[in-house]
Amino acid sequence: MAKFDIWDIHCHLNGVAGRTPEERLDKLLEYAKRVGLARLCVFMGMEWAYDPAPEKMRQDNEEVLRAIRRAPGRAFGFVYLNPRHTQASLDELNRCVRDGPMIGVKLWVAQHCNARALDPLIERATELKAIVYQHTWLKVTGNLPGESTPMDLAELAARHPKAALVCGHSGGDWELGLRAIRPHQNLFAELGGGDPTAGFTEMAVRELGAERVLYGSDAGGRSFASQLAKVLGADIPDPAKRLVLGGNLRRLLRPILKEKGINL
Amino acid sequence: MSARIVSRTVNRRAFLGTAVAASLLAASREPVLTAAPEAGASESLIDVNVSLSRWPARRLPHDETPELVDKLRRAGVTQAWAGSLEAVLHKDLAAVNQRLTEECHRHGRGLLRPFGSINPRWPDWEEELRRCAEEYLMPGVRLHPSYHGYRLDDPAFARLLRLAADRRLIVQLVFAMEDERMMHPLLRVPAVEPAPLASLMKATPSLRLVLLNALRTLRGEALRTLLAAGEVFVEIAMLEGVGGVEALLAQVPSSRVLFGSHAPLFYFESALLKLQESPLSAEQRGALRQANARRLSAAA
Numbered sequence: 001m002a003k004f005d006i007w008d009i010h011c012h013l014n015g016v017a018g019r020t021p022e023e024r025l026d027k028l029l030e031y032a033k034r035v036g037l038a039r040l041c042v043f044m045g046m047e048w049a050y051d052p053a054p055e056k057m058r059q060d061n062e063e064v065l066r067a068i069r070r071a072p073g074r075a076f077g078f079v080y081l082n083p084r085h086t087q088a089s090l091d092e093l094n095r096c097v098r099d100g101p102m103i104g105v106k107l108w109v110a111q112h113c114n115a116r117a118l119d120p121l122i123e124r125a126t127e128l129k130a131i132v133y134q135h136t137w138l139k140v141t142g143n144l145p146g147e148s149t150p151m152d153l154a155e156l157a158a159r160h161p162k163a164a165l166v167c168g169h170s171g172g173d174w175e176l177g178l179r180a181i182r183p184h185q186n187l188f189a190e191l192g193g194g195d196p197t198a199g200f201t202e203m204a205v206r207e208l209g210a211e212r213v214l215y216g217s218d219a220g221g222r223s224f225a226s227q228l229a230k231v232l233g234a235d236i237p238d239p240a241k242r243l244v245l246g247g248n249l250r251r252l253l254r255p256i257l258k259e260k261g262i263n264l
Numbered sequence: 265m266s267a268r269i270v271s272r273t274v275n276r277r278a279f280l281g282t283a284v285a286a287s288l289l290a291a292s293r294e295p296v297l298t299a300a301p302e303a304g305a306s307e308s309l310i311d312v313n314v315s316l317s318r319w320p321a322r323r324l325p326h327d328e329t330p331e332l333v334d335k336l337r338r339a340g341v342t343q344a345w346a347g348s349l350e351a352v353l354h355k356d357l358a359a360v361n362q363r364l365t366e367e368c369h370r371h372g373r374g375l376l377r378p379f380g381s382i383n384p385r386w387p388d389w390e391e392e393l394r395r396c397a398e399e400y401l402m403p404g405v406r407l408h409p410s411y412h413g414y415r416l417d418d419p420a421f422a423r424l425l426r427l428a429a430d431r432r433l434i435v436q437l438v439f440a441m442e443d444e445r446m447m448h449p450l451l452r453v454p455a456v457e458p459a460p461l462a463s464l465m466k467a468t469p470s471l472r473l474v475l476l477n478a479l480r481t482l483r484g485e486a487l488r489t490l491l492a493a494g495e496v497f498v499e500i501a502m503l504e505g506v507g508g509v510e511a512l513l514a515q516v517p518s519s520r521v522l523f524g525s526h527a528p529l530f531y532f533e534s535a536l537l538k539l540q541e542s543p544l545s546a547e548q549r550g551a552l553r554q555a556n557a558r559r560l561s562a563a564a
């Protein structure tokens with residue numbers, strides 16, 4: 001594994017031992033190191049909220065800011081936004097990304113992502129060169145009321161061709177999710193947060209090309225192990241693994257990291 | 265018909281050899297391992313959760329037995345307990361179990377050990393259990409209550425556990441094959457409800473029960489109670505959470521935890537990397553990698 005420079009686009013402070021954001025980040029980094037992970041992106045607070053009020057949103061982001069201050073350059077933050085609170089979200093985006101160290105946006109299940117309410121957030125994130133991670137799932141058991149599908153995200157991607165959008169979990173039901181996002185070159189498939197079902201990564205690389213596939217774990221709810229296995233165990237060539245495990249994320253983040261004085 | 269007789273004869277001889285060798289190995293190594301695990305011994309790896317043949321909804325990278333065997337051997341697996349994916353939907357389980365035995369023998373000699381499938385709701389299952397034990401010399405059976413349509417409070421299930429225990433067969437109970445959120449819409453099955461298991465274990469004290477893919481749903485107090493009710497083991501294929509193995513071992517005795525990959529449905533590397541992600545003592549590592557499974561199968 002030492003031959004790969006592995007970056008994880010998807011970690012949380014939830015589901016990790018520790019009383020404070022700092023303690024939890026330390027714990028994450030400790031396990032990450034054991035499996036050869038170099039850097040982590042972290043988003044959302046210690047307690048989760050599906051539809052956070054502006055105050056809760058700020059609190060979550062504050063916790064992430066505290067955590068990443070612990071390990072500058074090793075842990076990066078994405079700002080958690082709620083499209084149902086447009087102005088508060090724009091204010092958070094400015095506070096945490098324009099004026100702060102964060103480099104991406106996390107959108108979860110407050111609202112379906114094809115809604116017009118996302119447009120100002122995506123536009124502003126793109127101006128700031130931040131990448132946008134949108135959770136998606138396609139559940140045969142039924143989605144949450146505001147939970148986006150990969151098809152919703154494909155609509156959003158078509159409206160914002162200049163934005164870099166990450167399809168979280170590749171839709172969970174990845175055999176369908178990958179096909180839903182395939183036509184949109186600005187959409188990236190993230191592998192994390194689901195079972196390590198064999199064939200996932202091979203199909204993602206086959207349909208989207210290795211350049212559009214990103215490793216992420218969804219730790220602490222998931223183990224780094226099960227999620228890394230999707231790439232390390234996949235029947236794809238090493239150069240493709242290198243892209244999926246970190247090369248692509250570094251390429252996507254390079255402009256905003258450069259703006260923040262971090263040269264890769 | 266004649267092919268069947270021939271293959272059974274061949275298999276009986278082959279598995280007799282394997283079984284004897286395995287139990288001798290276990291007998292000679294056991295005291296060493298409980299005293300002080302040695303580096304060499306902890307190198308071997310027993311995977312109690314692999315499957316052969318095809319998953320009905322997907323082709324998998326290693327769903328041809330020779331490829332799976334190759335994958336397992338290269339990963340350092342020295343023994344793998346194999347069920348058949350055909351068992352979830354096929355009704356002719358006799359043919360499934362026969363093919364499983366032949367595949368294990370033909371492609372995985374010394375590595376694959378067959379675990380046949382029994383549906384206690386279907387006619388003549390006692391005869392199928394007899395074949396698994398007497399003709400195929402299987403170390404155990406693998407049950408799929410959710411795909412076979414029964415609950416664990418079904419009296420037929422209790423009877424199957426008793427007969428299996430009488431024959432000294434290990435019983436593997438599969439809690440899930442995949443995340444219920446991504447099942448094929450026409451292949452949705454209910455989760456196994458484990459509540460009746462603790463009293464069944466107490467009623468069948470000689471039974472050795474291995475729960476497969478259980479740690480997704482079975483946790484905390486319910487898990488501890490069940491492990492305390494008898495010779496119950498779990499494996500780590502569906503164990504999740506960062507540092508998951510370390511967290512599990514803080515809750516349950518390491519003597520009850522086995523290495524399981526759920527390959528080829530899951531990437532094999534997942535289970536292996538879990539052992540690396542969690543800091544484990546040499547004793548814990550040895551217990552999970554092989555000592556517990558070896559002790560369990562030695563009693564078969």
Ligand SMILES: [Zn+2]
Binds near residue numbers: 010193218
């Ligand atoms: Zn997540």
